[in-house]
Amino acid sequence: VACGWHGGDPHVMRQTVARAKALGVAVGAHPSYPDLLGFGRRPMQITRQEARDYMLYQIGALRAFVVAAGLTLQHVKPHGAIYNVAAKDRELSLGIAEAVKEAGGDLILMGLPDSEMLKAGQEVGVRVAREAFGDRAYNEDGSLVSRKIAGSLITDPDEVAERVIGLAQGRVVAVTGKEIRFQADTICLHGDTPGAATIARRVRERLEKEGAQVRPLDAFLGRGI
Template sequence: MTGKKIDLNSDVGESFGAWTMGADEALMPYITSASIACGWHGGDPQVMRRTVRLARTHGVRVGAHPGYPDLLGFGRRPMQLSPAEARDYLLYQIGALYAFAKAEGMRLQHVKPHGALYHVAANDRLLSESVAGAIVEVDPTLILVGPPGSALLSAGRAAGLRVAAEGFGDRAYNEDGSLVFRSAPGAILTDADAVAAQVLLMVEGKVRAITGRMIPIAVDTVCLHGDTPGAPAIAKRLQERLALAGITTMPLEELLVGQVA
């Protein structure tokens, strides 16, 4: 696999007030892109600034991780939104992180919807068009991150955005390429070598479903969730395994150079 490249991203900045989520500081040295919560499913203004600053210190590119306005449910519960509402909700959140990035001498690299918003938009044309439209209004050079073959990525391309297909290193897959529900046994992978083995397969264009069947998958970036138990140790081991396989990790902006929407 020598010569192959992949972006490693993580969902971070999801603490809120006195409540702490994830091990962002320990995880940051091992990722290349950070998707930062924008205050509606997690995060708050001080957490947002602190996380942007942390990413800058480690040379990690930053992106917005907007979700439904659902702090109590951590953005993992679907909501019924009109296209106009969805567009403005995204614009509001992306704009907030855009400002914090600018204040810290950085610029946004990407936008990755969070939780239920991500999964609903993956199969909902109108919602995905609203997401893409909001991104274009903020900055049409931003990269839209979403599931491979999804309506979300199709909407991004149609809007003239660069897009990145995402795989999940610490989540189990169904045979149809969807993620196993978090509540199901075996849905979350916490063994570092098991995660590394899954990501190495993804770099080859495939993943083993929870049933044992091998299915195709094409990804540009792989996510490690910041709230997965042992996430920093998992990320460290993954970087070691990728290096041994001759696979280079790099941020999306560098990986997608030359991509035409």
Template sequence: MYRIDLNSDLGESFGAYKIGNDEAVLESVSSANVACGFHAGDPLVMLKTVRAAKAKGVQIGAHPGHPDLMGFGRRVMNCTPDEVYAYTLYQVGALQAVCKAEGLSLQHVKPHGALYNQAAKDPELAYAIACAVKDAGENLILLGLANSSFEEAAAKAKVLFASEAFADRAYEKDGSLVSRKKEGAVIHDAELAARRVVQMVKDGTVEAIDGTLIKLKPHSICLHGDTPEAVEMAKTIRSTLEKEGITISPIKEVILK
């Protein structure tokens, strides 16, 4: 039997600025990555998002990023491993407190944006994040890019690792994500994205932007919550997976099955 988690990056509104339709996306996913205030989100948004996820029975993960509100955490920053460790621990701790107040526990930690992409290729940054995940306690799962530095870092830090693939992002032939500065980096066709996800889950492959076939074994599929078609994308992918006989479960159930 095939089983996969569907996750989405949520809680990315800030103050008076609203991003995405979190309530609608939560209808389709099994795990939510909640922004922790550095790249997006604020204390009130964090609380509202955790409560909304709780109401839908969706598991919660921390989504720490670079301290870059102006750039939405998508600008590369030259942070040291010590800084990355501290930033990650700080943000995870903030969301842990919100979850505790709501009678919940965090399930996982998934870095955001540039921090995610940098650490996927930089073993030292990946290890700094993995150590923060371990030191935060609660047996948290590190969610990171499949076939990247995250997997080895998690093993070294002795934390559980879940590999992630992306429904709505294009891949380079080396398995990294295509830069958002390039045309075709983001997939907007929900039906195409759904077909790609089925291929990832059942065949363990995905086609790169140049046609190369990449091998990967994801535990979780990311659906971005800040794109205009996020709600349609989430609904289409979930319904397609269910029609294909693929069970949708939270990350911890997928990796511990």
């Protein structure tokens, strides 16, 4: 759930948490750079301490609504540019991971497999989840193709479903045509992708058809120490 700095506001946060509760869906924080105008998709130069404070502030804001609804915050997934920059920036990643640790509650930090962000999370002692993207194109190094490049976003439900099956098996074809391999714990489908609801239904249908079990992330990873 966006925490107000790239999208959303207190009213939307409350409404979204209430909707998640009604549907039995776990809630996670989606903090970003302070960039409403650019929807959090413009890189910024910030320090490790600034990253820590920005993340902690946003996590706390959403958690207030989560607690008010009688729920528990499950995970933190940085949004947009800060997610992509942190994947290769150790100092930025440490600031993010420290905020997640400081926030408490055994939160799960999401990031790209083998990214600096997940390494930082493991270093500071938080649970981490390797994330794959069903509706985004990949570079050969496992990073996401920039949204500025044509073909970076995949919107055909059948194509996304096929990619998710591959990702669940640890493989995906990069934009170059080369197959790359990595393990993932969770798969992202963007809510602002055209036809997102149809895509999600198709993905669920394919996963069930292939005999895959869709499980809550917290149960899948197990509790931390």
